[in-house]
Amino acid sequence: MKPRPVETDAGVPSGGRWNLWLGGGTLVLVALCLFVWFPRDISSGFLKKSLTGNTIPGDAFFPVLLVMLMVPLALLLIVGALRAGQGGGEAVGRVSLQNLLFLLYASLATGGALVLMALGGPLVVWVSNGMGLSDFTSYRAASGTFPYNVSGFFLGGTALSACYIYITRRRLRGRDLLVSALSTALLILIFAGLLDNIQLPPNADL
Structure with missing residues (x-):
């Protein structure tokens, strides 16, 4: 044959x-x-x-x-x-339905993560108050207290990174979630811990 x-x-x-x-x-x-x-x-x-x-x-x-x-x-x-070299690189064709779906999924993931980032902090405060761990009157009252002031950014940032990994690889493992959480925590350490006078979203809009 x-x-x-x-x-x-x-x-x-x-x-x-x-x-x-x-x-x-x-x-x-x-x-x-x-x-x-x-x-x-x-x-x-x-x-x-x-x-x-x-x-x-x-x-x-x-x-x-x-x-x-x-x-x-x-x-x-x-x-x-x-x-x-000459003629190297990935093959380039026409824009396909898969390309458009990728952009759609990425846009939905970004929008959903931003919504979670905005609502995550108030949700954490509400759960904390319900469990008797705190007695804040609103998220505004807790926006200057760790970890409530970074909870929304952490949840939204972790979700955004995890969604991008899933969209790209078509699967999501436990280590991917860990990498997403650690990378978001590193951003929090840099912008909220090492730098003064910086408010992570959504705290600047309060």
Whole structure:
């Protein structure tokens, strides 16, 4: 019997060049933000001194942090495209129904996680009051007390990470939930523990 021919992606356009251009364009955008846009549009710097003499994040802190997170992603795209060589990279086809469903699931997961983030804190306070562990009159009264002030962000952030993992891998294991919880806890430690004058959502809207 003759062996079956091996299926290849011949004739399917490659995404290597697209990844290279996307990574390079992202680096150009980062440079424009850091050296042109932010210096002209943002009054204070990355860090500043408060009236009490404490070092707190300035107006440029979060914008700079956001664009700097784009740098390693852009470098990964560029390095991956260069290593693959000419015509390398993932096969690129037309937008399919699966692509649209992926975007729909991601949008629903994001929206649901944000709702949980907004309602999680009041829910934790309500359960705590019902169990006799606290006697807060409202979530506003508990918004300055740990762990109630970070409970909504923790629940919503953990749910968001877990949902993204499930959408991407089509399964969710116990270690995935642990990674989601630990990564969210790390964000809480950085923004609520190490940095002053920062309110995690939804506390800033109270």
